[in-house]
Amino acid sequence: MQLRSRASSFAGAKVGNENSSPDLDRVLTLRDAVKADALMILLSVYGLVCGDLWQLIRMKEGKLLGGVGEQVKWAQRELTNIQCYLSDADSRRRKGDARAENWLNQLRDVAYRIEDSIDIFFVEVEDNRQKDHQKGPSFKEKLKRMCRKPKELHKLAIELGDIKKVLDGIIKSRIDYGIEPLQDIEGRDTHKMSARRATYQDVDETEVVGLDADRNKILELLSDEKICRRAVITIVGPGGIGKTTLAHMVYKSAMKDFEYHIMLSVSQQFSQTNLLLKMLKKFDSIVPDNTDEGELIMELKDKLSRSKYLIILDDVWEVNLWNQLKNALPDNKNGSRVLMTSRFIDVAKSADPGMPAYELDFLNDKESRDLLLRKAFFYQELDEEYPSDLLEIADELAKKCKGLPLALIVLGGILSTKDHTHSAWERVLRTMDWQSDGRGCMDVLAMSYDDMPYYLKTCFLYLASFPEDYKISSKRLIKMWIAEGFIPCEGRKSMEEIAEDCLEKLFQRCMIQVSSRHLNGLIKKCRVHDLLRDLAMYQAGKENFITVLPNPQDTNYPDTTTRRVSFQSCHPQLIKYVHYAKYSDL
Secondary structure (H helix, E strand, O other): OHHHHHHHHHHHHHHHOOOOHHHHHHHHHHHHHOOHHHHHHHHHHOOOOHHHHHHHHHHHHHHHHHHHHHHHHHHHHHHHHHHHHHHHHHHHOOOOOHHHHHHHHHHHHHHHHHHHHHHHHHHHHHHHHHHHOOOOOOHHHHHHHHHHHHHHHHHHHHHHHHHHHHHHHHHHHHHHOOOOOOOOHHHOOHHHHHHHHHHHHOOOHHHOOOOHHHHHHHHHHHHOOOOOOOEEEEEEOOOOOOHHHHHHHHHHHHHHHOOEEEEEEOOOOOOHHHHHHHHHHHOOOOOOOOOOHHHHHHHHHHHHOOOOEEEEEEEEOOOOHHHHHHHHOOOOOOOOEEEEEEOOHHHHHHHOOOOOOEEOOOOOHHHHHHHHHHHHOOOOOOOOOOOHHHHHHHHHHHHOOOOOHHHHHHHHHHHHOOOOOHHHHHHHHHHOOOOOOOHHHHHHHHHHHHOOOHHHHHHHHHHHHOOOOOOEEHHHHHHHHHHHOOOOOOOOOOHHHHHHHHHHHHHHOOOOEEEEEOOOOOEEEEEOOHHHHHHHHHHHHHOOOOEEEOOOOOOOOOOOOOOOEEEOOOOHHHHHHHHHHOOOOO
């Protein structure tokens, strides 16, 4: 009887005023009192017209969608502004400012929340649209929808309101604490950048391993009499692979064959005028520092016009550097050469398409172990034998570096400070952390990451979600990038074409290694060097972009929210953590 009286009361009120919002609230109360099937029977007994009730639902729902819709429009505007600001700040902020880094991370977290809220809103809109096109939805389904939507949209409105408060607080904190994250990139401490390169460019050649064959091949190119024109040869490879060391070796061996010869470091802080001045002064020309750039070009051209010269430009970052310098370097058809080193394959292509880039390979296992031991026993003569009980553990330590000479040099330096015992070296193997113990190596690799545009950094960080030594399918990766919204719009190109360009750019910057290509030349599969993957994991974790949980023995799981989680183990401990953290979507 109580159930009948509730239905009767509702039906009477509905007939009296069908636009009354209290009546809708009564329907919401009924959901907790009866099942939908029973309610449908009772309402039909009392002659309620389903169409009228559905019209009431649509009117109430429309008001909710409209109200939240205005908040979503605000959120979309703010998200665009935040993303533009983060992109600008990422390229211009002064590194090492802890307050600015923390402030930008807070702003990034707000951007993540806004993205989620907008996604939720459009899921609701699409859900409504699809249900409107269903043929003859049952009254039961309509009632469920009526009961569910106001609650969900109300939660969304509250979330957007909370986001606005948080964003206002973050903006206010910047003023209160005097945080200035947008520092001009020219204001960076260039001394730190030079110090990064010093970790590997001044290596003693007696300790060099695996570069003799490369030196001989480049010397052959420099002395090839069949190539009379001024040729540009570019040594290409990731940071720390030994490009500068190789260039020094080549320079010392080849300088006697050229009348004029110089080697200059270019680096990121490139200025054409300063570079021309350095060249002329190296050639003993007396030139005032305030000389016009055009005059410098003519002076250098005249100096080299009747001579055979060798110019080595180390650490070239700008693709258009050669276009700026070539007019000052005459082609005397006498075998003059320009040798450059770069992290970018595009530098070689733009400088001299007729000379393919000389790509340095990583060291093999034997070369890796030899270099590691030479650094660990730096005081020992090369022909002396190493302790036999350390050779096996040395192989395992060398494998951590994956053939990267700089990493082997850094790790060997660490071992040189430890006791030369198996237990001491095994402890290093267990606890070695590149982000702390091998900071110098990671800083060199991070230079390539820092130089990338914002959208490409996002694509690179996403590679941390794949396991170590995993061959990544480009088709799968591109779909994931597009689904995540990483790929920017670009003219009439499709999203897939732009994503393929992004993948190729990562290869051109030596941030990935190509495992195989399709017949049309596009990348089919790729992988990431372990140390570059470590860099991606570290940076992604710092920016709350992705959390990688690869080690089942590691119980130090994050106790805060994270944007994405990559589980690279099915260990029960990880499953337990997932349940505890309530990652309901995984």
